[in-house]
Amino acid sequence: MYDNDARPATIAFPAEGHLYDVINGKYLGSKKEINGEISYRAQLYAISPYRVRALQIRGPDTCAAGAGATFNITVRPDGKAAASKHVFRVEVVDPDGQNLRHYAANVLAENGSAEVAIPWALNDRPGTYTLAARDVMSGVKAELRVKLKEAK
Helix, strand or coil, X not given: CCCCCCEEEEEEEEEEEEEEECXXXXXXXXXXXXXEEECCCCCCEEEECCCEEEEEEECCCEEECCCEEEEXXXXXXXXXXXXXXXXXXXXXXXXXXXXXXHHCEEEEEHHHEEEEEEECCCCCCCEEEEEEEEECXXXXXXXXXXXXXXXX
């Protein structure tokens, strides 16, 4: 017989910081401990010395099929804190709303910044694509619309 009942628990962290529920992409506040429940469901928390306020994507807003393009993704921390190491989930969505898995990547961002190269294929059809990035720890997201033109 299995006991899947949740049990009340206090989870204490080694220092106070900005706490994130990584699985649900939620900011929980500046804390040193949380009261919750422990059960058979996994929980994953991250603690940071700063709150992630935003992500910023910079790069060309027009690209050509068959040519590569480089985009820079940067974490914007709260206040004057210097960004530390992050991981971004990057995805590309085509004009029909389909996620193009061959362009998806998990990108390590040393000091909160990373470059992502998208090698547009010759047969990617013209239209407006969306480059979407999510900071894995905080769940904060950013998008950039990119107009893809036919190859010359």
